[in-house]
Structure formats: C-alpha cells, structure tokens
Amino acid sequence: xxxxxxxxxxxxxxxxxxxxxxxxxxxxxxxxxxxxxxxxxxxxxxxxxxxxxxxxxxxxxxxxxxxxxxxxxxxxxxxxxxxxxxxxxxxxxxxxxxxxxxxxxxxxxxxxxxxxxxxxxxxxxxxxxxxxxxxxxxxxxxxxxxxxxxxxxxxxxxxxxxxxxxxxxxxxxxxxxxxxxxxxxxxxxxxxxxxxxxxxxxxxxxxxxxxxxxxxxxxxxxxxxxxxxxxxxxx
Numbered sequence: 018x019x020x021x022x023x024x025x026x027x028x029x030x031x032x033x034x035x036x037x038x039x040x041x042x043x044x045x046x047x048x049x050x051x052x053x054x055x056x057x058x059x060x061x062x063x064x065x066x067x068x069x070x071x072x073x074x075x076x077x078x079x080x081x082x083x084x085x086x087x088x089x090x091x092x093x094x095x096x097x098x099x100x101x102x103x104x105x106x107x108x109x110x111x112x113x114x115x116x117x118x119x120x121x122x123x124x125x126x127x128x129x130x131x132x133x134x135x136x137x138x139x140x141x142x143x144x145x146x147x148x149x150x151x152x153x154x155x156x157x158x159x160x161x162x163x164x165x166x167x168x169x170x171x172x173x174x175x176x177x178x179x180x181x182x183x184x185x186x187x188x189x190x191x192x193x194x195x196x197x198x199x200x201x202x203x204x205x206x207x208x209x210x211x212x213x214x215x216x217x218x219x220x221x222x223x224x225x226x227x228x229x230x231x232x233x234x235x236x237x238x239x240x241x242x243x244x245x246x247x248x249x250x251x252x
Contacts, residue, residue, distance in 0.1 A: 044075040044113035045227050049082065051220070053235040057091065058242045065091040066242075067103060075113050077232065084108045089128070097134040103127075125152045141172040145186075163191040172206075180206040182216055199223045204233065213238045 056068040066088070073083040089103020105126040130147035145168040153160045168186035175181060182204045188197030204218025216235040221228065 044080075044082075045229060047076050047080075047113075048230050048232060049073065049075050049080075050077045050232045050234070053233060055235065055237045057239045060242050063093050065093065067091055067101060069105075073231075080113065081110055082113075083110070087126075087128075089130075099132045101128075101130045101132070122156070123154045125154075126150065139174060141174075143170040143172075144168070145170070164197060165189045165191060168200075178208050180208070182206050182218070194225065196225055198225075202233070204235070212240045 051074075052072045054068075054070045057065050058068070059065040067090070069085070069087040071083070071085040072081075073085070074080055075082045085105060085107050087103060087105035089101045092100045094100065105124075105128065107124040107126065109122050109124070111122065127150045128147055130145060132146075133144045135142050145166075147166040147168075149164045149166065151162045151164060153162060166186060166188050168184055170182065170184035172183075173181045182202075184200075184202045186200040186202075188199065189195060190197045199222075201221045201223075202218055204216040206214055206216045208214045214237045216233070216237070218233045218235070220231040220233050222231060223229075
C-alpha cells in the first residue's frame with residue numbers, strides 16, 4: 018500500500034511539473050532583440066511629426082515576434098511640455114516554436130500622450146503619460162481594450178558624445194487584470210551628430226506570468242524639416 022502511495026505521489030509530482038513547463042511562456046529563457054527607429058521632425062514652431070518602427074525578435078538575431086509602426090502629431094506647448102495624438106499598427110507572432118505560424122494577430126491602436134521634462138543637476142528627467150485604445154484582431158475573434166502607461170526616463174550626459182539612459186514604464190489595463198507589464202531599461206547612448214544618436218541597451222520586460230530579456234539597438238533621427246523647406250525656397 019505504501020509502495021502504491023509513493024508511486025502515485027511520484028506520478029502526481031511529475032504531472033504537475035509537466036503542466037508547469039507547458040504553462041510557461043515559450044521563449045522566456047531566450048535573449049531576444051529589438052531593432053528600433055525613432056524620429057521627431059519639426060514642421061512648424063509648435064508642431065512636429067513622430068515616426069517610429071520597431072522589429073522585435075524572440076532570439077538573437079532571428080525568430081520574428083513583433084512588428085510595430087507608429088506615427089503621431091506633436092504639439093509643443095513649450096520647451097518642456099508636449100502633447101501627442103497618433104496611430105500605431107502592430108503585427109504579432111505569439112508562437113515562439115512556430116515562427117510566422119498560425120498565431121499571428123494584428124492590432125490597430127490610437128493613442129494620446131503628454132510629456133513633461135525637467136532637469137535636476139545634470140540629470141534630465143522625462144515623464145510620459147499615455148492612453149491607448151487597442152483594436153485587436155486574432156483572426157476568429159476580435160477585441161477592444163484600453164490601457165494606460167506611465168514612463169519615467171532619466172538621461173545622464175557623460176560627455177559631448179556619450180550619455181546614459183534609463184527608464185521604467187508601467188502598463189495598467191483598464192479592464193480585467195490591472196497589471197499589464199513593466200519595462201525596465203538601461204542603455205549607453207552615442208550622439209552621432211546634432212540630429213542623430215544611437216542607444217545600445219538592455220530591457221527587462223515583466224508580465225504577470227513571465228519575464229523576457231531583450232537587447233535593444235535604437236537609432237534616433239530628428240532633422241528639422243523647416244530647414245529643408247527653407248533651403249528649397251532659397252533663390
């Protein structure tokens with residue numbers, strides 16, 4: 018009898034362990050990478066255009082996870098405050114083991130955000146508040162969700178060329194479970210010239226049931242389009 022109990026207990030433990038492994042998010046143990054482009058292009062004294070493209074992968078350097086394209090119109094209230102309204106398109110392959118498989122979903126997203134900046138000593142602080150209306154298409158089913166995000170970012174200049182950048186961003190669902198995710202980021206930045214820079218960093222992306230590690234390579238290109246128009250108009 019005791020032998021049967023021991024066998025039953027062993028089978029139960031093995032079964033629970035198997036279920037736990039199946040329940041884990043695939044790819045959680047892998048280091049992924051995000052390739053990112055960001056642009057802010059001034060078109061008038063008060064207005065600028067935001068452009069953004071991100072290619073996200075489960076692994077380095079392949080196994081596609083997500084494509085994100087985002088644009089928006091910025092209204093510059095003053096040098097330290099800016100409001101934005103915009104649109105994003107997101108294509109997601111939720112399957113780690115079957116890249117480009119049957120799990121692709123698509124999202125059309127509208128967002129509104131407000132940014133405040135201030136400086137303490139050499140530290141440059143940026144507070145970003147964002148609301149998102151998400152229209153999700155999973156193929157057989159569709160859903161509409163709402164989300165709020167808050168990001169605090171700190172930049173420390175090291176020299177004319179190099180800087181450090183850190184941020185923490187909290188995602189809050191406005192339906193169902195309150196906690197969405199939290200992103201903790203740190204990077205080394207390089208100013209290429211007056212209008213462009215690069216960042217090489219690490220992101221810890223925490224969800225309710227999983228944590229993903231991601232390298233990030235970001236390119237920032239911010240030409241003032243008013244200068245281009247002026248050159249074309251000059252005789």
